Amino acid sequence: MRDVAIVSFAQSNRAKETERNEVEILMPVVAEAVKASGLPRSEIEFTCSGSSDFLQGQPFAFVMALDAVGAWPPIKESHVEQDGAWALYEAWVKIQTGEVESALVYSFGKSASGDLAEVLALQLDPYCVAPLWPDADSIAALQARAYLEKTKKTERDLAEIAVRSRRDAKSNPHAVLKGDFTVDDLLASPYVASPLRAHDCPVNTDGATAMVIVAGERAKRLVERPVWIRGIDHRVDPPALGVRDLTRSKSTAIAAEKAGVGRDKVDFAEIYAPYTHQELILKEALGVDGGVTVNPSGGALVTHTLMSCGLNRIGDAAARIMAGKGDRAVAHATQGPALQQNLVCVLEGE
Amino acid sequence: MAERCGVVGIGQTKYAAKRIDVSMPGLLREAALRALEDAELSWTDVDALVIGKAPDTFEGCMLPELYLADALGGTGKPVLRVHTAGSVGGSTAIVAASLIEAGVHDRVLTVAYEKQSESNAMWGLTISPPFGVAVVAGAGGFFAPLVRGYMRRSGAPEDTGILTALKDRKNAHKNPYAHLQIDDVSYDMIKDSPMLWDPIRYLETCPSSDGACALVLARSELAKKAPRKPAWVRSTAMRSEPTMFAGRDAINPQAGQRAAKDLYDKAGVKNPRKEIDCAEIYVPFSWFEAMWMENLGFAPEGEGWKMVQEGATALDGDMPVNMSGGVLSSNPIGASGMIRFAEAAMQVRGQAGAHQVEGARMALGHAYGGGSQYFSMWIVSSEIA
Numbered sequence: 001m002r003d004v005a006i007v008s009f010a011q012s013n014r015a016k017e018t019e020r021n022e023v024e025i026l027m028p029v030v031a032e033a034v035k036a037s038g039l040p041r042s043e044i045e046f047t048c049s050g051s052s053d054f055l056q057g058q059p060f061a062f063v064m065a066l067d068a069v070g071a072w073p074p075i076k077e078s079h080v081e082q083d084g085a086w087a088l089y090e091a092w093v094k095i096q097t098g099e100v101e102s103a104l105v106y107s108f109g110k111s112a113s114g115d116l117a118e119v120l121a122l123q124l125d126p127y128c129v130a131p132l133w134p135d136a137d138s139i140a141a142l143q144a145r146a147y148l149e150k151t152k153k154t155e156r157d158l159a160e161i162a163v164r165s166r167r168d169a170k171s172n173p174h175a176v177l178k179g180d181f182t183v184d185d186l187l188a189s190p191y192v193a194s195p196l197r198a199h200d201c202p203v204n205t206d207g208a209t210a211m212v213i214v215a216g217e218r219a220k221r222l223v224e225r226p227v228w229i230r231g232i233d234h235r236v237d238p239p240a241l242g243v244r245d246l247t248r249s250k251s252t253a254i255a256a257e258k259a260g261v262g263r264d265k266v267d268f269a270e271i272y273a274p275y276t277h278q279e280l281i282l283k284e285a286l287g288v289d290g291g292v293t294v295n296p297s298g299g300a301l302v303t304h305t306l307m308s309c310g311l312n313r314i315g316d317a318a319a320r321i322m323a324g325k326g327d328r329a330v331a332h333a334t335q336g337p338a339l340q341q342n343l344v345c346v347l348e349g350e
Numbered sequence: 351m352a353e354r355c356g357v358v359g360i361g362q363t364k365y366a367a368k369r370i371d372v373s374m375p376g377l378l379r380e381a382a383l384r385a386l387e388d389a390e391l392s393w394t395d396v397d398a399l400v401i402g403k404a405p406d407t408f409e410g411c412m413l414p415e416l417y418l419a420d421a422l423g424g425t426g427k428p429v430l431r432v433h434t435a436g437s438v439g440g441s442t443a444i445v446a447a448s449l450i451e452a453g454v455h456d457r458v459l460t461v462a463y464e465k466q467s468e469s470n471a472m473w474g475l476t477i478s479p480p481f482g483v484a485v486v487a488g489a490g491g492f493f494a495p496l497v498r499g500y501m502r503r504s505g506a507p508e509d510t511g512i513l514t515a516l517k518d519r520k521n522a523h524k525n526p527y528a529h530l531q532i533d534d535v536s537y538d539m540i541k542d543s544p545m546l547w548d549p550i551r552y553l554e555t556c557p558s559s560d561g562a563c564a565l566v567l568a569r570s571e572l573a574k575k576a577p578r579k580p581a582w583v584r585s586t587a588m589r590s591e592p593t594m595f596a597g598r599d600a601i602n603p604q605a606g607q608r609a610a611k612d613l614y615d616k617a618g619v620k621n622p623r624k625e626i627d628c629a630e631i632y633v634p635f636s637w638f639e640a641m642w643m644e645n646l647g648f649a650p651e652g653e654g655w656k657m658v659q660e661g662a663t664a665l666d667g668d669m670p671v672n673m674s675g676g677v678l679s680s681n682p683i684g685a686s687g688m689i690r691f692a693e694a695a696m697q698v699r700g701q702a703g704a705h706q707v708e709g710a711r712m713a714l715g716h717a718y719g720g721g722s723q724y725f726s727m728w729i730v731s732s733e734i735a
Contacts, residue, residue: 059474078445123412130411
């Protein structure tokens with residue numbers, strides 16, 4: 001496989017974008033990532049994006065986004081109806097074919113236009129389950145209940161994850177919910193869907209992410225510290241909740257093994273866990289033990305821009321390595337009900 | 351390129367207005383199983399899945415690849431979901447081929463589909479969007495002015511579209527999978543059919559179909575051992591251009607021209623009309639055959655209609671186009687591009703039956719989408735080099 005590095009990353013996440021549409025959110029983010037890459041836009045050979053029509057509530061939502069990225073003269077471009085992390089995967093594959101050396105990857109999501117937990121019910125079996133409209137929080141709660149009963153962990157353990165995430169978010173200018181909270185304060189709030197309270201559920205936000213990836217020697221010439229993609233793999237579990245052991249994430253474990261997480265020491269991990277208990281399930285599947293710093297950015301719990309949050313995890317991890325705060329990281333993305341599909345990416349600094 | 355990619359299995363469903371005999375997984379499995387049978391492989395021989403379809407709003411199912419994953423043998427495997435507007439069926443095949451060409455996987459199953467009867471595509475295309483204006487005209491309303499513009503520019507005879515429709519509707523009778531097989535179809539029947547979006551008549555328009563198409567792709571060493579002759583992927587190309595740009599020519603788009611040039615350069619094709627034996631291209635409204643002949647470089651600008659008028663694009667012409675009956679005869683939107691790519695592969699494998707072009711060795715598959723702004727195409731050949 002060819003060496004491919006992340007050379008730049010940019011993001012925008014806000015509690016609610018009421019004034020800007022997707023193209024307007026995206027334009028400055030793409031411009032920032034392109035500028036930081038040191039490559040002129042015209043020399044970036046491939047473009048790949050990730051988004052979902054269902055957030056905008058209209059077909060071909062990604063088509064207008066092309067106006068934001070600069071597609072004239074016409075560009076080599078593709079789009080996945082998946083989180084941007086999978087767009088990164090497609091771009092990485094494209095570079096592996098040898099056809100291109102560089103790619104712009106971006107994703108965006110603006111869920112403020114609807115009720116996200118309800119919209120996500122439409123990901124479920126459309127004949128038997130979706131018509132019952134089980135919302136995303138309730139499905140996560142089924143998983144959390146199964147997990148707590150099996151492991152003897154407690155709601156207090158989950159609240160501690162929320163406290164840590166909100167505290168770590170204080171040093172992240174892009175995080176939306178941040179501050180100092182106590183476990184007792186959080187546990188005093190009512191259930192959203194037992195055993196999950198508001199702090200166990202994601203803060204849904206609107207935003208966009210963009211990064212530029214470049215192959216081999218060229219990446220070294222462009223930036224001081226390119227962040228190499230040492231392994232990237234993704235896997236899926238069956239959709240039906242009843243056929244899966246919800247307390248484990250098999251697909252994450254396979255992806256982690258294929259991506260080579262265990263080949264060396266991990267300094268920190270950026271894990272896309274929109275619900276507190278999912279961080280614990282994912283840590284186990286990734287083989288990330290207690291000594292590893294998890295989600296120094298604050299993670300998905302405090303800033304959850306659907307379709308973009310996975311690419312954001314990879315970008316946050318890359319930015320941290322670029323800043324010299326670690327040499328080897330594992331970044332993870334998920335989508336689908338109760339962690340159905342998972343992507344794992346191993347990053348290393350130059 | 352780390353590896354060469356061969357098409358070793360092709361499967362299609364029967365296309366129809368309403369496939370209420372199957373669910374979505376049932377529809378996709380029908381195509382996928384036929385492709386696996388063609389390749390004499392089973393689900394476990396496949397390393398990864400690439401699923402393609404047009405907007406999720408067409409079925410009202412968000413990220414349906416999640417729901418479909420295990421029905422297609424995807425458990426524990428990588429699943430990608432491509433969506434590039436109407437060109438998606440083609441782009442999906444190209445992304446799947448790139449997984450082989452990159453050396454990432456040995457065998458990939460790719461499936462594209464649409465089950466339009468689950469919802470209403472006309473509604474799906476024209477809902478009132480936030481921050482936008484609803485066109486309420488469907489795709490035909492969008493493309494009719496482009497056809498009118500082409501007629502004015504080229505001076506093409508008014509019945510050019512009728513001739514393409516007649517040819518494609520006759521070809522559809524030779525294709526057992528085609529949705530529309532109109533008895534006794536004639537020039538006058540098409541001419542007298544209702545005008546939907548002037549100058550596009552009812553019988554010059556594609557239907558709404560349910561259907562799926564699947565391909566099994568393999569790296570060269572495995573493809574050479576396949577039970578049936580593979581179709582070799584000689585070159586692929588994709589290009590996109592923006593919607594809101596005054597400088598674009600939507601009638602003869604730059605993105606299509608550049609994709610075609612890139613495609614031919616990579617395949618070593620100097621004179622496409624001479625060297626390519628047949629082409630299966632995305633013609634949802636009859637006039638687009640003449641328009642794409644120019645865009646693809648088979649005819650000089652302004653002269654694509656001559657190929658139609660002279661019968662060059664007929665099954666027995668010198669440049670057969672849409673041998674299967676084309677999008678005019680079957681249009682499960684998300685699959686339509688892949689069906690074009692599959693037909694090209696069937697031709698060079700010699701398995702196109704009654705719509706086979708004798709001795710076809712090199713064929714082009716083409717798809718487009720959005721407002722004529724997304725293009726994907728490939729050239730496949732019977733020989734690897």
